[in-house]
Amino acid sequence: MSKAFTRETDGDDDDDVALPPLPAGGRNYITPQGWARLRGELLSLIDEERPKVVEAVHWAAKNGDRSENGDYLYGKKRLREIDRRIRFLTKRLDIAEVADPSVHHGSDQVFFGATVTYADEEGAERTITIKGIDEAESGRGEVSWISPIARTLLRARVGDVLQLPTPAGAREIEVLRVAYPAPEAH
Template sequence: MNKAFVKESDGDEDDLDASVPAIPAGTKNYMTPDGHRRMKEELLRLIDVDRPEVVRIVSWAASNGDRSENGDYIYGKRRLREIDRRIRFLTKRLDLAEVVDPSVHHGSNQIFFGATVTYENQAGDEHTVTIVGIDELDPLNGRISWISPVARALTKAREGDSVTLMTPAGVDELTILSVTYPAS
């Protein structure tokens, strides 16, 4: 079949970024002030810098004539769809965001959203994690989502407590060594 008759997906059914988990039904999109700021900066950069630049390239490429074999035009249009999809995703997530400032718990030894927790498992391995929003997670750098099993097990516990974590390998006991929050 000729490529001219094949409809490319416009991405409307795929607005959500597949690398970020969906927000569970009935819950809020909690976010730290820093995470909210970073997402807003990304959105503004896409709208004010990236998209206009790609539009300029696509316009230039379109003026060159035959679009069917024009790589700048074809890849520019694809990039424009990616940018528009990301803009829709960020807009939706920021509209649903509920910014929670973890510094209000500064000095507390109880674990809530935004806490940085150091714990030890039964094997004696020490881990430090910060409980953040779904859109801010970065497990390789110790930033875990508040809906993760580890965060759920730790939430509301206090420094010195032991909590039970159900893992695929079985039950693990986590001992909380320290809890910190950012200062205002």
């Protein structure tokens, strides 16, 4: 068989990118800042990074044998990665439902976007911020709104004692503080 009709794959070329699961109803809540960050990444990929890689691949393609041309092979692989990320971001932004947490500023009830301080049975306090699936960063104390802790806390109020399901069994937690960002002045 001619090499021209074979396709080598590195195993991660799937067009159907598996999206993190959304609960029934298909809502993909995201904060305005998270939406702006994802949209900024998408526009940067489309307007800046992809054209640079296309130019590099075009240049490398003119340098002869493509089968042993590292610049060409790497460029094509990078182009597939960029295109995959563009498809992913486009799909996620299409189903995104922007929810501004500042509308709840001053409330003591937990909704999407809340920063919640709670205490566990031993009295250890933890503070988390409930964010969208595509924007939550655990290293910054952010959790997805579909995580077990967020689902337990949603709709609770300061002073409520809740049962948090864990692999070791239910644990009692108490909501101590709820805060939201202040609305932006226009």
